[in-house]
Amino acid sequence: MPHRPITVSGVEVTPLCDAVGPMGPAIRRPLAELFAGCGLPDEPWVLHFHCYLLRDAAGRLTLVDTGIGGDDSPAAVWAPVPGRLAGELAAVGVTPAEIGTVVLTHLHGDHASGAVAGGRPAFDNARYVLQQAELDAAAGPMLDDVVSTIKDQLHVVEGDADVAPGVRVHLAPGHTPGHQIVRAGDVAMTGDLVLHPVQLDDPGLPYLYDDDQEAAARTRAQTLAALRGQGAILATAHFGEPFLRLTPTGATPVSGR
Numbered sequence: 085m086p087h088r089p090i091t092v093s094g095v096e097v098t099p100l101c102d103a104v105g106p107m108g109p110a111i112r113r114p115l116a117e118l119f120a121g122c123g124l125p126d127e128p129w130v131l132h133f134h135c136y137l138l139r140d141a142a143g144r145l146t147l148v149d150t151g152i153g154g155d156d157s158p159a160a161v162w163a164p165v166p167g168r169l170a171g172e173l174a175a176v177g178v179t180p181a182e183i184g185t186v187v188l189t190h191l192h193g194d195h196a197s198g199a200v201a202g203g204r205p206a207f208d209n210a211r212y213v214l215q216q217a218e219l220d221a222a223a224g225p226m227l228d229d230v231v232s233t234i235k236d237q238l239h240v241v242e243g244d245a246d247v248a249p250g251v252r253v254h255l256a257p258g259h260t261p262g263h264q265i266v267r268a269g270d271v272a273m274t275g276d277l278v279l280h281p282v283q284l285d286d287p288g289l290p291y292l293y294d295d296d297q298e299a300a301a302r303t304r305a306q307t308l309a310a311l312r313g314q315g316a317i318l319a320t321a322h323f324g325e326p327f328l329r330l331t332p333t334g335a336t337p338v339s340g341r
């Protein structure tokens with residue numbers, strides 16, 4: 085079931101839980117290896133895989149990330165397929181055709197594979213918002229199976245851009261070259277800017293699967309400091325807790341209604 089929504093600045097934000105589970109054997113590593121120096125135990129990491137549905141006061145719908153996708157997903161080698169995004173949308177009374185804007189934070193298989201279904205765009209009427217730098221770096225199955233399938237619906241942006249009423253994207257590179265985060269009111273949907281809560285205490289902690297670990301750490305530290313200064317609500321892809329309000333010294337869960 086979807087986690088509970090919150091409403092900020094007239095926009096309802098609903099976390100959709102595409103999957104919960106550990107990474108598959110292909111890339112599974114103990115936490116201590118994924119986040120070197122983190123002091124976490126030598127245990128597997130159990131992730132939630134969250135997408136976020138935004139509904140503005142006029143009823144317009146924006147989807148942030150599209151999850152793991154079906155059994156034929158490029159992410160099937162390591163992520164728990166099939167993702168259940170379609171069922172999560174149905175549970176909140178939304179059909180894929182009603183989505184007007186899809187923001188892809190980046191082209192990793194657990195965020196963008198659900199952009200397509202059965203060799204066609206999964207969201208017929210949506211613009212798919214992607215950063216130019218991410219498009220430039222696209223390769224392999226994410227290019228051949230995903231980007232090429234949605235190419236006629238791509239809306240490519242560079243840097244910061246308004247993509248729907250009250251919804252703005254910001255380039256936040258490092259995890260991937262064109263990784264972007266999404267703002268709606270107080271809520272910052274941060275994709276893979278922050279992977280695990282341990283990085284809130286120490287944004288400098290590297291993540292094994294960041295493309296550029298130094299750039300990612302720099303972006304993470306700068307962005308988290310700015311969000312913390314604003315008392316923003318962090319909405320990550322992979323924490324168990326979908327909403328955390330950043331405080332000067334920590335973070336507290338925000339319960340939905």
Ligand SMILES: [Zn+2]
Pocket residue numbers: 087100101102103104132133134324
């Ligand atoms: Zn969840």
Ligand SMILES: [Zn+2]
Pocket residue numbers: 190192195259276
């Ligand atoms: Zn990623």
